[in-house]
Amino acid sequence: MxxxxxxxEVNQVEVRNAVDQSNKEVSTRYDFKGSDARIEVSEKVLTLFADAEFQLDQVKDILLGKLSKRGVDVRCLDHGKLEKVSGNKVKQAITVRExxxxxxxxxxxxxxxxxxxxxxxxxxxxxxxxxxxxxxxxxxxxxxxxxxxxxxxxxxxxxxx
Incomplete structure (x- = not known):
């Protein structure tokens, strides 16, 4: 029968590669010079850090672009709420749903x-x-x-x- x-299913290797590429691009871009913008990975949670909400949106756009180029469907991402860390720094957790x-x-x-x-x-x-x-x-x-x-x-x- x-x-x-x-x-x-989500290819975790491609997700990690996209995060690494995004971190590299953020570290080399002029508009992020001297900022604390980065992406951290732990299991199935991606945490985005930035100095301002506008920069966080930029980091998220870079990440989504890299994920889609690598063939990862961005519909599997569950965006958490925006959190203030200290001063005007912000972070956001994005969960990869499988x-x-x-x-x-x-x-x-x-x-x-x-x-x-x-x-x-x-x-x-x-x-x-x-x-x-x-x-x-x-x-x-x-x-x-x-x-x-x-x-x-x-x-x-x-x-x-």
């Missing part, structure tokens, strides 16, 4: 059941497994999911016949 998994949350996986399962396609969908941890009788029906399901789920990046892998 053919099946595939719907997952949401895996499909239960709320979204329930929405995907409901979408598949409401589509009246002859498929079975089951939630398996942070992935949704879809199985059906024919490969064509599974491909219709992939097209349906791509069309309906636009606010969160999903990938389709582990396709088996």
């Amino acid at each position: 053919p099946s595939f998994d719907i997952v949401s 895996g499909i949350e239960t709320e979204l996986s329930k929405k995907i399962v409901r979408l598949i059941k409401d589509s009246k396609l002859k498929l079975q969908a089951s939630i398996q941890g942070e992935a949704v497994r879809v199985s059906g009788a024919k490969r064509d029906i599974l491909q219709e399901c992939i097209a349906l999911i791509r069309k309906e789920i636009t606010d969160f990046p999903v990938q389709f892998n582990n396709f088996r016949d």
